[in-house]
Amino acid sequence: MFASLPRLATSPSDAWTNIRAHHDHHPWGFLPLMLLGPLIPAICVYIGGAHVGWDVFGNDAERQLLKPLSAATLGLMVYLGFLTGIVVMGVFTRWVLFKVPQRPGFVTATAFITVVAVPMMLAGIVGLVPYRSAVLLVALLGSGLSAVLLFFGLPNYMGMSRNDSTRFLGVCILALGIITAVTTAFYFQEFWREPITGNYRNLIDS
Numbered sequence: 001m002f003a004s005l006p007r008l009a010t011s012p013s014d015a016w017t018n019i020r021a022h023h024d025h026h027p028w029g030f031l032p033l034m035l036l037g038p039l040i041p042a043i044c045v046y047i048g049g050a051h052v053g054w055d056v057f058g059n060d061a062e063r064q065l066l067k068p069l070s071a072a073t074l075g076l077m078v079y080l081g082f083l084t085g086i087v088v089m090g091v092f093t094r095w096v097l098f099k100v101p102q103r104p105g106f107v108t109a110t111a112f113i114t115v116v117a118v119p120m121m122l123a124g125i126v127g128l129v130p131y132r133s134a135v136l137l138v139a140l141l142g143s144g145l146s147a148v149l150l151f152f153g154l155p156n157y158m159g160m161s162r163n164d165s166t167r168f169l170g171v172c173i174l175a176l177g178i179i180t181a182v183t184t185a186f187y188f189q190e191f192w193r194e195p196i197t198g199n200y201r202n203l204i205d206s
Contacts, residue, residue: 001029005118008149016156023111030111037117038082041124046075054130063130074192081188082121085180089113092176096169102159112157119145143181147174 001022007015022029048054050071053063066074090110097103104112123142126135151170155162 001026001033001115005033005115008115008118012149012152013156016153019111019115019153020157020159023108027107027111030114033118034083034086034110034114037114037121038079038124040121041082041127042075042079044124044127045078046071048127048130049074052128052130054132054135070192077188077192078124078127081184082117084188085184086110086113086117088180088184089117089173089177092180093173096172096176097158100158100160100169104158112153116146116149116153119143119149146177150174150177 001019004015004018004022007018049066050068051065053065087110090106090113093109093113094104094106097109120139120142123138126138129135150173151167154160154170154173155166160166
């Protein structure tokens with residue numbers, strides 16, 4: 001599966017066909033990507049929060065640092081949020097395709113969503129950057145690329161015809177993906193803030 005990922009940028013249709021063929025022979029072959037990919041944003045958020053400093057969380061200061069424990073907890077929440085989002089979207093994708101003859105099983109749908117989420121995983125590198133505008137720009141770019149992969153991959157990976165019905169199903173999955181992303185981000189952010197007081201430390205003291 002990893003060998004086919006770079007081809008998503010140059011020949012997405014062929015890449016998706018190869019990814020599905022690999023999945024059919026190795027149904028659980030997506031697990032390394034699913035478990036390791038979210039480490040990119042998680043580690044970058046930790047480094048950016050604890051050692052670089054940023055201004056993403058509604059603070060008036062230009063740049064603040066998180067305490068190491070708070071940054072590590074936030075990184076963990078980012079990781080768990082990604083995994084939760086992928087699993088939930090695997091369920092939603094299977095549900096959206098309930099009337100399709102090629103309706104995928106949960107594992108097949110989750111493998112599909114894992115690949116679709118790759119641009120968002122890579123976009124997590126921006127967690128190293130302390131600028132809010134850069135974070136928003138890269139987040140939108142990663143989300144847009146994931147949407148492109150979704151619409152290219154749905155017919156090729158699922159063995160469906162490329163028509164208006166398929167595009168409508170893609171829009172439904174995309175809408176559920178946005179809702180899932182917003183919900184999981186809000187939930188895990190609040191879960192991070194709740195048990196820890198004094199998340200930020202003074203830059204002068206560091």
